[in-house]
Amino acid sequence: MRLSSLVITLAILCTAGVLCFFGASLAATKIEEYSETGVAMALSDAGQDWVEVEADGLQVRLFGTAPSEARRFSAINAAAKIVDGARVIDRMEVLKPHEITAPRFSIEVLRNDSGTTLIGLIPEEMDREDLLKEVERITKGSVTDLLQTADYDAPALWQPAVDYAIDALGSVPRSKISIAADHVLVKAISDSAAEKRRLETELLRDVPSGLQVELDITAPRPVITPFTLRFVKDAEGARFDACAADTSESRDRILKAAEAAGVTAGSLCTVGLGSPSIQWAAAAERMIRGLNEIGTGTFTISDADISLIADADTDAATFDRVVGRLENSLPEAFTLHATRVETEETTGGPIEFTAALDEEGKLLIQGRITDELSRKTTESYARARFGAEAVDMQARLDAETPAGWSLRVLAGIEALSRLHDGTVTVTPEKITVAGNTGFESARADVARILSEKLGEGAEFAIRVRYVEELDPLKNIPTPDECISDIRALNSANKITFDPGSSNISAASQDTMEKIVELLTDCPPFPLEIAGYTDSQGRETMNQQLSEQRAQSVLNYLMSHRVRVADFVAIGFGEANPIADNGTEEGREANRRIEFRLHTAETALEAEEALETDDTSSAEEDAAPQTEDEPTDEQN
Structure with a gap:
């Protein structure tokens, strides 16, 4: 009986053991299937289809060749979101970067009236000082050196290309010359078609053998x-308010006649299209000589209409004689309307309209307007030109204004819109525009507006002064100035990130906004945004984090409509420390973003640094990891 009970007990225990074994095996299999399937789906959703997943018990192994260290790191993070990170075993490799090739040496030579600038990458063996001295000797002006160097051998035709380009620079004062190892492109502006043919012949005469030269x-x-020419002669002397010519020969004839009448040599006269007659220069010469003989006054040629206004003290006999001669000698296409100003006694106070534009852009309108409709029209027109909030209308109604008054008022406001600050005064006799401008063509623009709007016979005076400080093109900061200002902002309140993250911290939002504002006023230029961390944590993780942080800064600028086409974001990890990583203060200093001009040389340095980082990473991966190794969460 006892034996039978013992046998039964043993049978029961064996059956339970077998059931437990199969139950545990089934559970382990289910865990493996869940882990493998879940991780594979997560990687697929993250676009990491190159990763192969294999579950072995509680461990999940990842295999495959990652396109970059960043993609490898991203795959590990995606798997760790499904299973415990301690169960993820990394068996992935990283695709090695291509070997660094020799850089492409090139120089961009930019020459204009303000000087010559050299930008590009040249061989280190090249005599840089001799090159700059030769450019300064040929151009007889200032030379700005923005060249970078690289320690590679110069290509075979490099020196002949440089010598040819620098020689060509002496023939083209307004030009851009692009120099490569076997090719030179010369872009230049000439004064005429004949000058263009002469330059092409001269530049193609002595091209070195094997060198390709392209001319534009x-x-x-x-x-x-x-098409407008306006000439004034008064107590202040003779001058052009506007001068246009149809050819360079016409320009020379007009300026020669003007200098004989007292105009200072070197006056501006624009050669352009739109002349109503091939006899433009002949008409201008006759009018200049005629006004010089009359004494003082103004004449305006607007297309084929000529308006001559002589001052009140002009001798009547002289006026009649000169006008008669002009009417009989001007080319057929032109029509002359000549008047002599006569003074009249007025009563009831002057009829006058004034508009004053201050340096802040505020426009004060005073004086007389014909009726309510004219006042509303004038105010609407002014708001459209100067801004709705900038106009202060204080003009009063006066039904006694002369015919055409509203047209004269609107023409005066349009002329004033060409100035930075100034006034326009409208009276029955004339319109006077005076003030300051940052555009060299403003005086001619004002003359054309008044001449076109008021028609022949209208008298107007222009007292517009060009102020270089107001010229927006003169005040554009250089790339070096922009970078210097960005560095100053970053130094005062440096860009920081949330711990262990690429998210820009709230404390740095003000700095980023100021950098956006600064870059908005800068011209396009190549900017390098470099990220750095301290030395805590794995070197590969630090490099990846620094790259993500640099990219975050670039993304912020892009999202705020900054032109980032020439910007690059590069992560250097813990390379190039600027302080001791053994102290908290030092580590904080090393966690940083730097800004610099992105050139071929800095790009080469970045590639070398990243290649060194890849080598260190491979050695680091081969070394055993200890449990107390610090993480990158502090970076």
Whole structure:
């Protein structure tokens, strides 16, 4: 009986053991299937289809060749979101970067009236000082050196290409010359078609053997409408308010006649398209000589209409004689309207309209307007030109204003819109525009507007002064100035990130906004955004984090409509420390973002640094990891 009970007990225990074994095996299999399937789906959703997943018990092994260290790190993070990170075993490899090739040496030579600038990458063996001295000797002006160097051998035709380009620079004062190892491109502006042909012949005469030379020489002429010339001679002397010519020969004839009448040599006269007659220069010469003989006054040629206004003290006999001669000698296409100003006694106070534009852009309108409709029209027109909030209308109604008054008022406001600050005064006799401008063409623009809007016979005076400090093109900061200002902002309140993250901290939002504002006023230029961390944590993780942080800064600028086409974001990890990583203060200093001009040389340095980092990473992966190794969460 006892034996039978013992046998039964043993049978029961064996059966239970077998059931437990199969139950445990089934559970382990289910865990493996869940882990493998879940991780594979997560990687697929993250676009990491190159990763192979294999579950072995509680461990999940990842295999495959990652396109970059960043993609490898991303795959590990995606798997760790499904299973415990301690169960993820990394068996992935990283695709090695291509070997660094020799850089492409090139120079961009930019020459204009303010000087010559050299930008590009040249061999380190090249005599840089001799090159700069030769450019300064040929151009007889200032030279700005923005060249970078690289320690590679110069290509075979490099020196002949440079010598040819620098020699060509002496023939083209307004030009851009692009120099490569076997190719030179010369872009230049000439004054005429004949000058263009002469330059092309000269530049193609002595091309070195084997060197490809491409010429792009233009002789542009702007379209001027209406085609306007305005000449003034008064107590202040003789001068042009506007001068247009149809050819360079016509310009020379007009300026020669003007200098004989007292105009200072070197006056501006624009060669352009739009002349109403091939006899433009002949008409201008006769009018200049005629006004010089009359004494004082103004004449305006607007297309084929000529308006001559002589001052009140002009001798009547002289006036009649000169006008009669002009009417009989001017080319057929032109029509002359001549008047002599006569003074009249007025009663009831002057009829006058004034508009004053201050340096802040505020416009004060005073004086007389014909009726309510004219006042509303004038105010609407002014708001459209100067801004709705900038106009202060204080003009009063006066039904006694002369015919055409509203047209004269609107023409005066349009002329004033060409100035930075100034006034326009409208009276029955004339319109006077005075003030300051940052555009060299403003005086001619005002003359064309008044001449076109008021028609022949209208008298107006222009006292517009060009102020270089107001010229927006003169005040654009250089790339070096922009980078210097960005560095100053970053130094005062440096860009920081949330711990262990690429998210820009709230404390740095003000700095980022100021950098956006600064870059908005800068010209396009290549900017390198470099990220760095301290030395805590794995070197590969630090490099990846620094790259993500640099990219975050670039993304912020892009999202705020900064032009980032020439910007690059590069992560250097713990390389190039600027302080001791053994102290908290030092580590904080090493966690940083730097800004610098991105050139071929800095790009080469970045590639070398990243290649060194890849080598260190491979050695680091081969070394055993200890449990108390610090993480990158502090970076």
